[in-house]
Amino acid sequence: MMKIDLQKEFNDYTQNLNKASKDQHINTAITRAVKAYRSTVAESLERFPHTPEMAAEVREIKTQAMANNSELLAQAMASVERNKGKAFYARDRQQALEIAAGIIGTGKTVVKGKSMLGEELHLREYLEEKGNEVWETDLGEFILQLKKDRPMHILSPAIHVPREQVAEIFSKFFNKDVPPEIAEEVGVVREFLREKYFSAHVGISGANVVAADTGAMVIIENEGNVRLASGAPPVHIVMVGIEKIVPTFQEAMKTAEVTWRYAQYGVPGYVNIVSGPSKTGDIEKVTTYGAHGPKEFYVIFVDNGRSEMAKDEKFSQALHCLRCGGCMYECPVFQVTAGHFGHTYLSGIGAVWTAFVSGGLEKAAPLVYTCLRCGRCMERCPMQINVPAMIGELRNRIVNGAAQGEEPLPQVAHS
Amino acid sequence: MAVEMKLPPVLEIIRGNIVKHGNPLALKGSEISSWAKALNLPARGEMLFYTGGEYQLLPFIDSLVKTMTYVDQGSKGFSLMMGARNLLNKAGISAEKMYASVLAKDKDRYNAVSYKAAVILQKLGYDLCYGGEQELYSGALLYELGYWQDLQEYAPRVANVIKQSGAKTIVCLSPHAAEVFKFIYPKILGDFKYEVKTFVELVWEQRHKLPAASFNKPVVIHDSCRLARELNIEQELRDILSSVGAEIREPECKGKWTTCCGGPSKLLFPEVSHTIAGRRVAELEQTEAEVILTACPYCLSALEGAQEKGSQTGIEDLIEFLYRGVK
Ligand code: SF4
Numbered sequence: 001m002m003k004i005d006l007q008k009e010f011n012d013y014t015q016n017l018n019k020a021s022k023d024q025h026i027n028t029a030i031t032r033a034v035k036a037y038r039s040t041v042a043e044s045l046e047r048f049p050h051t052p053e054m055a056a057e058v059r060e061i062k063t064q065a066m067a068n069n070s071e072l073l074a075q076a077m078a079s080v081e082r083n084k085g086k087a088f089y090a091r092d093r094q095q096a097l098e099i100a101a102g103i104i105g106t107g108k109t110v111v112k113g114k115s116m117l118g119e120e121l122h123l124r125e126y127l128e129e130k131g132n133e134v135w136e137t138d139l140g141e142f143i144l145q146l147k148k149d150r151p152m153h154i155l156s157p158a159i160h161v162p163r164e165q166v167a168e169i170f171s172k173f174f175n176k177d178v179p180p181e182i183a184e185e186v187g188v189v190r191e192f193l194r195e196k197y198f199s200a201h202v203g204i205s206g207a208n209v210v211a212a213d214t215g216a217m218v219i220i221e222n223e224g225n226v227r228l229a230s231g232a233p234p235v236h237i238v239m240v241g242i243e244k245i246v247p248t249f250q251e252a253m254k255t256a257e258v259t260w261r262y263a264q265y266g267v268p269g270y271v272n273i274v275s276g277p278s279k280t281g282d283i284e285k286v287t288t289y290g291a292h293g294p295k296e297f298y299v300i301f302v303d304n305g306r307s308e309m310a311k312d313e314k315f316s317q318a319l320h321c322l323r324c325g326g327c328m329y330e331c332p333v334f335q336v337t338a339g340h341f342g343h344t345y346l347s348g349i350g351a352v353w354t355a356f357v358s359g360g361l362e363k364a365a366p367l368v369y370t371c372l373r374c375g376r377c378m379e380r381c382p383m384q385i386n387v388p389a390m391i392g393e394l395r396n397r398i399v400n401g402a403a404q405g406e407e408p409l410p411q412v413a414h415s
Numbered sequence: 416m417a418v419e420m421k422l423p424p425v426l427e428i429i430r431g432n433i434v435k436h437g438n439p440l441a442l443k444g445s446e447i448s449s450w451a452k453a454l455n456l457p458a459r460g461e462m463l464f465y466t467g468g469e470y471q472l473l474p475f476i477d478s479l480v481k482t483m484t485y486v487d488q489g490s491k492g493f494s495l496m497m498g499a500r501n502l503l504n505k506a507g508i509s510a511e512k513m514y515a516s517v518l519a520k521d522k523d524r525y526n527a528v529s530y531k532a533a534v535i536l537q538k539l540g541y542d543l544c545y546g547g548e549q550e551l552y553s554g555a556l557l558y559e560l561g562y563w564q565d566l567q568e569y570a571p572r573v574a575n576v577i578k579q580s581g582a583k584t585i586v587c588l589s590p591h592a593a594e595v596f597k598f599i600y601p602k603i604l605g606d607f608k609y610e611v612k613t614f615v616e617l618v619w620e621q622r623h624k625l626p627a628a629s630f631n632k633p634v635v636i637h638d639s640c641r642l643a644r645e646l647n648i649e650q651e652l653r654d655i656l657s658s659v660g661a662e663i664r665e666p667e668c669k670g671k672w673t674t675c676c677g678g679p680s681k682l683l684f685p686e687v688s689h690t691i692a693g694r695r696v697a698e699l700e701q702t703e704a705e706v707i708l709t710a711c712p713y714c715l716s717a718l719e720g721a722q723e724k725g726s727q728t729g730i731e732d733l734i735e736f737l738y739r740g741v742k
Contacts, residue, residue: 003419003420003421004419004420004421005421006420006421006422006423007421007423010422010423010683014683014684017684017687018684018686018687021686021687021690022690332674332675332677332691332694332695333680333687333691335691335694336687336690336691336694337687361420362420365420365422369422369560369680369683370680370683370684370687372640372675372677372678372679372680372691373559373679374640374644374675374679375640375644375645376640376644376672376673376674376675378644379644379671379672392558392559392561394561395559395560395561396561396563397561398420398422398561399420399422399560399561399562399563399564400561400562400563400564401419
């Protein structure tokens, strides 16, 4: 039997966690963010009172969709091809990266939208190694790219960096004095990236939802960076987890609405729906690709542990996660440590995801034991994902080994 | 592939103590049951009063954490758990030594919680029996920490002691014990057919008999996660307090939205746990209530441990609060 001593893993992690819990930046930023999150969500739930009911509908949509995931995947891939895009299935991280690199090649400029999957795959780093220039276009991710840091929240990745620090980072990078004023900071990035969008060879984005029937990629955003990154370059690549597929366009819209409502968008600035390359038939009704937008459109559906997770009945529900981030704001540990309670994926649900798609049980173990199993995330979660029960089961597997076929203990309520 | 992961030793200490000594901190049965001497509760009866030793062990938890910090003064956090391993390997777990520093007044206070709970229930007309030195800890932490195979072997021992009481109902002081008895034991053991109740529920059923509180300043309830979210007990606490005429203040996060006290991570991540508890205390103190009330031993311990020195707000268990009126 292989033995893994987790002492060091725990030790480093704990010191990091302790440090974070005393970090004034994190404290101020998260306190502010939690307050804002709660009031925005409360307000928009009041304004759109149908939301909880719609969330229940989406839970059902997701349950069915995960049960039929392989059929939906085949259908979604066929739809993309029919729309004159190219669809790929990547079994694991390596395959996903190789497919992307195969399309992109080397010596290219790439503009990229925010994507947790990108973080999971270490996409930017890989493409850079292959000799490409890659720019994060989401403002928060851009800051972290310069800071060489990792996201501390899935939606507000640079939640822990105050404006003064941003000014410092920007002044150094742009080699000019950038004052600690948010509007100015936003302004310099806008100016810098604008040029990149139009000189880039490739734009990469994720997707929040995929409709299998139409091959529509639904991408929710506020900044407008995805619009530009997916519209200006001649090539658009979507990299998306297979769990994001739902059967129909209408269901995709419901899923998107629930996502943005709990993700504190209120009403999002933009909802991009991309189903294929740009085309025109304006001259003699001859369809020609690459009118104003990309001439080439690729979708890489990434598995990387997701279908394993789907097969495990104790964990398949975790694939319903919309990545709205609501649970993180409500997590008492996250509130004092931000993304330090995480490993790519954050907080309790992140511990579950880490175990399956991003590092395995070994990397997940410290996170699994950090969770308080207090259950407040579940109160917030529009998908009512039973994280405390999953954490219990993961602990059992850490202690007793993931013995297959053995009848494990039942879960406590939380259901 | 079978992989064995080696976890921090503190978890092993807790597990070993439960399995070997029937108690997470290896306390003696005589110590745990000493509160009951004056009451002469019978060993058999319809309704079993179950402490699980949980309130009694509270003052020792901090001592365990402190001892480990002392063993390895270098950096806090996980290397302090390495210290615990030395403690375990070289000298065995010397409970006596480790716990020598616990103050008598703390021991007395937490021992008295079980006593007060029993007296309150008796005054409300309940006939109680008690396992005394034989009583075993429920094993909730085995469940909580993932030692499910150990729990499968341990639970029958606990069930056997309970069976000897001949009781039909188990009254739990700790929501954690109630949780495992209610949801887990019946699944592990075919014949664990008891009515499992919390102290809070029993008081609630007879709340009309409670005398008025001798305390007329505002109180605030800290809902315990287990009680509110697993056992669905939140309104009962408010009803009980209203019926004794207490003025109740409510914090922003309450009931199902309550904020965890941080207690569950006290053993592995004492610093983070402390920070979380401190924030919860602050949330509760914002109500400007005079006393914070809770109905869970670990919440009580975590909140008290994190309160700023010099704070005027009291922190009590519901049991202690009600006893003032009853005695
Ligand atoms: S677990 Fe639930 S609350 Fe958390 S990000 Fe996913 S959908 Fe949102």
